[in-house]
């Protein structure tokens with residue numbers, strides 16, 4: 654810009670010298686009619702929900718705002734139970750027809766499936782579930798063409814396997830806004846929307862938060878998420894997990910106590926055997942009990958199994 658401006662000045666100066674009686678003055682630049690369009694000015698025109706105006710976009714862009722990686726929160730260690738708040742009672746459906754869930758959040762073919770698959774036809778329009786800002790709109794390994802929207806309550810929704818982008822990174826968007834077209838890009842078996850709900854880089858089973866039927870209901874304005882709702886291993890992609898939303902911190906902590914059991918180490922036990930026998934990962938065993946994979950287990954030692 655500065656270079657162009659210098660060139661313009663040079664041309665003006667040359668024309669002054671060439672013509673002796675200059676017809677152009679510097680003030681004539683005003684006739685170029687520059688117009689500055691900012692995302693904020695666009696947002697102000699399209700916004701319908703007054704509550705959103707109280708939160709400035711910079712608040713959610715102030716940290717971990719990286720367009721190039723799917724998860725910029727790698728160094729964040731989340732504490733559970735964590736609280737999520739919603740100002741609405743419904744979300745905007747990401748697709749424009751009845752939602753058919755073809756695969757759920759959970760364990761699938763020996764691997765974690767960290768989203769929910771919603772059937773669609775390539776070319777179907779996709780829409781933002783909530784107000785937010787586009788953090789990512791680019792190809793992401795496995796997910797194919799992907800749009801990630803960060804919302805004002807800290808959640809991010811991820812729309813994967815698109816055939817066409819409808820938004821750019823840093824675009825401010827409102828709920829229901831067009832994001833792009835669905836498809837089969839990336840690692841997808843047939844056209845569908847792979848929808849992920851992340852909080853600071855950790856995927857949450859979306860069905861714990863939202864009802865995926867025509868009511869588009871958010872289960873509560875305030876929900877407490879335990880680690881269980883982030884772990885694909887304790888869910889099955891073929892059936893819906895039993896959902897009892899935790900509406901207060903007390904309920905969340907009480908549920909944690911219920912889900913814990915104690916395992917007493919027997920002769921010949923290894924972490925791997927305990928992990929298999931209790932259907933809990935070695936990583937989880939280590940974290941819950943603050944031990945490492947190489948720790949020596951004592952016979953009679955008590956381990957907490959958290960499910």
Ligand SMILES: [Zn+2]
Pocket residue numbers: 756766768769770846847848
């Ligand atoms: Zn999927």
